[in-house]
Amino acid sequence: MKNKDKVTIRLNANENPYGCSADVLKAIKKNIKNVHLYPAIPIRLEQKLADKFGVDQKNIVIGAGSVRLIDGIIQTFVEPDEEIIIFERSFIAYEQLAAAHRRKYIFAEQTNFVCDLENVLPLITKKTKVIFISNPNNPTGTIITHIQLEKALKKIPKKVLVVIDEAYCEYVTDKSFPDSLSLQKKYPNLVILRTFSKIYGLAGLRIGYAIIEESLANIMKTGRIPFFFNSLSEDAALAALADEGFVEKCAEKNSKEREYLYQHLKQIGMNVIPSQGNFIYIVFKNDIEKEAVYKKLSDAGIVIANMKIFGQDKSLRIGIGNKKSIKKIMYCLTSKD
Numbered sequence: 001m002k003n004k005d006k007v008t009i010r011l012n013a014n015e016n017p018y019g020c021s022a023d024v025l026k027a028i029k030k031n032i033k034n035v036h037l038y039p040a041i042p043i044r045l046e047q048k049l050a051d052k053f054g055v056d057q058k059n060i061v062i063g064a065g066s067v068r069l070i071d072g073i074i075q076t077f078v079e080p081d082e083e084i085i086i087f088e089r090s091f092i093a094y095e096q097l098a099a100a101h102r103r104k105y106i107f108a109e110q111t112n113f114v115c116d117l118e119n120v121l122p123l124i125t126k127k128t129k130v131i132f133i134s135n136p137n138n139p140t141g142t143i144i145t146h147i148q149l150e151k152a153l154k155k156i157p158k159k160v161l162v163v164i165d166e167a168y169c170e171y172v173t174d175k176s177f178p179d180s181l182s183l184q185k186k187y188p189n190l191v192i193l194r195t196f197s198k199i200y201g202l203a204g205l206r207i208g209y210a211i212i213e214e215s216l217a218n219i220m221k222t223g224r225i226p227f228f229f230n231s232l233s234e235d236a237a238l239a240a241l242a243d244e245g246f247v248e249k250c251a252e253k254n255s256k257e258r259e260y261l262y263q264h265l266k267q268i269g270m271n272v273i274p275s276q277g278n279f280i281y282i283v284f285k286n287d288i289e290k291e292a293v294y295k296k297l298s299d300a301g302i303v304i305a306n307m308k309i310f311g312q313d314k315s316l317r318i319g320i321g322n323k324k325s326i327k328k329i330m331y332c333l334t335s336k337d
């Protein structure tokens with residue numbers, strides 16, 4: 001096969017392999033002629049999200065991707081002498097953005113690849129301002145449960161913001177996953193982050209949102225840059241929310257393919273961590289074994305995440321692609337050449 005004919009399969013950024021809803025594309029086409037106009041504040045989207053979650057519009061803060069909201073939370077709420085707690089082996093943006101704002105961050109250890117909140121509690125001091133938890137956790141795919149989250153919230157001081165980043169929540173099939181909206185009613189220091197980048201398939205448009213107590217929302221909104229949102233995104237997001245069937249189908253296919261990939265990787269002797277996300281984390285005995293698997297897949301045009309770039313040794317993260325790409329992965333890993 002000539003190099004130019006080689007198809008690249010992108011499974012390194014936890015994107016949706018099924019694209020986005022056709023209705024989203026229609027909405028974008030309809031609005032494309034207006035790109036010369038400045039965008040308005042996306043109040044229709046705020047209201048739609050508020051209705052969906054049974055909260056007030058004042059509790060919704062929209063941002064250009066949830067990373068922009070993570071950035072905003074650090075920038076707005078963490079003073080120079082305060083500290084942030086994050087987990088080892090978690091979403092890299094928390095530490096990158098804390099470092100960008102020159103804020104001190106402390107790592108909590110995981111227990112069996114789970115963001116164990118029991119390990120956070122002894123790290124909390126008077127200086128602690130924000131705790132970031134990715135749930136499901138990127139890259140390990142593990143979750144903390146409702147009971148575990150509530151147990152920790154009872155003990156965490158109210159002035160500490162507990163940010164639960166649920167970028168992958170629509171993929172979760174485990175019933176013990178937190179009902180974070182109900183917990184937020186009891187614990188207003190719980191901040192929920194969600195995104196349109198994953199199951200909705202709109203990563204390139206940059207749309208994320210926070211569900212957050214009103215006074216905190218107001219502070220975040222005041223600190224926003226003007227024209228923080230692009231003019232194609234609001235209608236695209238509204239169309240995405242309206243097409244619930246697309247989301248359901250993607251979730252269904254993801255859980256089927258996730259189970260298939262997990263079982264097959266296990267069968268060939270890999271140490272795979274059970275995942276609730278749209279990706280799977282594999283831990284190797286050493287970096288040599290890991291690099292061999294990485295190379296084999298990348299030589300076949302399958303791009304996966306080598307966790308070395310995130311400072312994590314001996315591990316790879318594979319996005320759950322469609323059936324065809326998963327078959328191709330298994331073929332590559334089991335063929336002798």
Ligand SMILES: Cc1ncc(COP(=O)(O)O)c(C=O)c1O
Nearest residue numbers: 065066067091138167195197208
């Ligand atoms: C846990 C987590 N949160 C947030 C994001 C980024 O989301 P967004 O595209 O909305 O900035 C990612 C992306 O990989 C992620 O893994």
